[in-house]
Amino acid sequence: xxxxxxxxxxxxxxxxxxxxxxxxxxxxxxxxxxxxxxxxxxxxxxxxxxxxxxxxxxxxxxxxxxxxxxxxxxxxxxxxxxxxxxxxxxxxxxxxxxxxxxxxxxxxxxxxxxxxxxxxxxxxxxxxxxxxxxxxxxxxxxxxxxxxxxxxxxxxxxxxxxxxxxxxxxxxxxxxxxxxxxxxxxxxxxxxxxxxxxxxxxxxxxxxxxxxxxxxxxxxxxxxxxxxxxxxxxxxxxxxxxxxxxxxxxxxxxxxxxxxxxxxxxxxxxxxxxxxxxxxxxxxxxxxxxxxxxxxxxxxxxxxxxxxxxxxxxxxxxxx
Ligand code: F6P
Numbered sequence: 001x002x003x004x005x006x007x008x009x010x011x012x013x014x015x016x017x018x019x020x021x022x023x024x025x026x027x028x029x030x031x032x033x034x035x036x037x038x039x040x041x042x043x044x045x046x047x048x049x050x051x052x053x054x055x056x057x058x059x060x061x062x063x064x065x066x067x068x069x070x071x072x073x074x075x076x077x078x079x080x081x082x083x084x085x086x087x088x089x090x091x092x093x094x095x096x097x098x099x100x101x102x103x104x105x106x107x108x109x110x111x112x113x114x115x116x117x118x119x120x121x122x123x124x125x126x127x128x129x130x131x132x133x134x135x136x137x138x139x140x141x142x143x144x145x146x147x148x149x150x151x152x153x154x155x156x157x158x159x160x161x162x163x164x165x166x167x168x169x170x171x172x173x174x175x176x177x178x179x180x181x182x183x184x185x186x187x188x189x190x191x192x193x194x195x196x197x198x199x200x201x202x203x204x205x206x207x208x209x210x211x212x213x214x215x216x217x218x219x220x221x222x223x224x225x226x227x228x229x230x231x232x233x234x235x236x237x238x239x240x241x242x243x244x245x246x247x248x249x250x251x252x253x254x255x256x257x258x259x260x261x262x263x264x265x266x267x268x269x270x271x272x273x274x275x276x277x278x279x280x281x282x283x284x285x286x287x288x289x290x291x292x293x294x295x296x297x298x299x300x301x302x303x304x305x306x307x308x309x310x311x312x313x314x315x316x317x318x319x320x
Contacts, residue, residue, distance in 0.1 A: 009040030013139025015261035022269025041076035096276035102126030119281025129176035133295035134286025141260035147181035158216040171222035182220035183315040
């Protein structure tokens, strides 16, 4: 192992820079060279790279986003795209390639691993936390904290005006962010894409809360779990509550990573370099039961990470 390539792909997540820094600096301590590819798979296909040195990754630990930039690259899902990427890996003599991203990125990495001898390692970084093989992804904790601090503020208005708020958090297909933010912000109702919430149950809970003296409520809904506008109208019609919608949006993807996200990035980044120097590839690094561990890339891609439904039940009890 002499040269490692690294790219950040898919949606950005706070802590991606901390992971790049860890990879570059641990690699340097083992006399390995690291090159960074710009804009994820796009830069790999177009051979757009730059040398990353311990000094060039100075001052990025606390920065959100990714200094390597990122992109969603439909071309990479084609045979031609993969061929171009393989060509770049071989012309740059890359022995190990690290992809920092979410499960979409890892599917691309799996396709790439089947077409090249370069060792591929995935570092899970997404605010969605939907990667199988790690209890937590880089960036998730930051996004949860961003969402919770916004929901706390919205709670002030909800209480003052005796209103019901639907707060929409990110999560197109998965509800990890909605569930954790909802539980930790004391949301009265949490709606996730994985479970079809019965409208009647929502109306019942709100009416029951009102009978118990709760004059305001917060509903945390993942973006992929139905239309907020429609739900607001139905709630107004059925309960008489005054409903407002607040979409938290892309602010959840940005900002300085929390200590937790930086810690995971540092641990995952260094484990990645260890794997590569041991000659192991086609794996992802992750945290399982509190331990930094690894799993086959294929297994991670082909398995859906389960949502902890007991957390949803707990959230309901605690907010009652
Ligand atoms: O990064 C994950 C995520 O935030 C999803 O929750 C969301 O649906 C998606 O990215 C939207 O990202 P984009 O607009 O960049 O495609």
